[in-house]
Amino acid sequence: MLAPCLLRRAVLTVPLVFMVALLLAEPVRSDQEAGTAIPAESRPCVDCHAFEFMQRALQDLKKTAYNLDTRTETLLLRAEKRGLCDCFRAVH
DSSP states (O other), rough: OOHHHHHHHHHHHHHHHHHHHHHHHHHOOOOOOOOOOOGGGOHHHHHHHHHHHHHHHHHHHHHHHHHHHHHHHHHHHHHHHHHHHHHHHHHO
């Protein structure tokens, strides 16, 4: 008997609390745009660190790509050499 009364009271109280919260909340002014960019003068260190990090990451990627390319070339040459050697052995 007590549970339906509490449920009805909660159903009426929750929307009332949300309405009061909306009325008390500070409205967003039109000059406060969400996601506005912070001027570069106020964040040069962050930009410099990010740029240096990206440069290092790009250098690492270049080294990795070069190493993979070199290794692939070496493996292809080995495979071709094996194929040629097997061909000569089969002919003789």
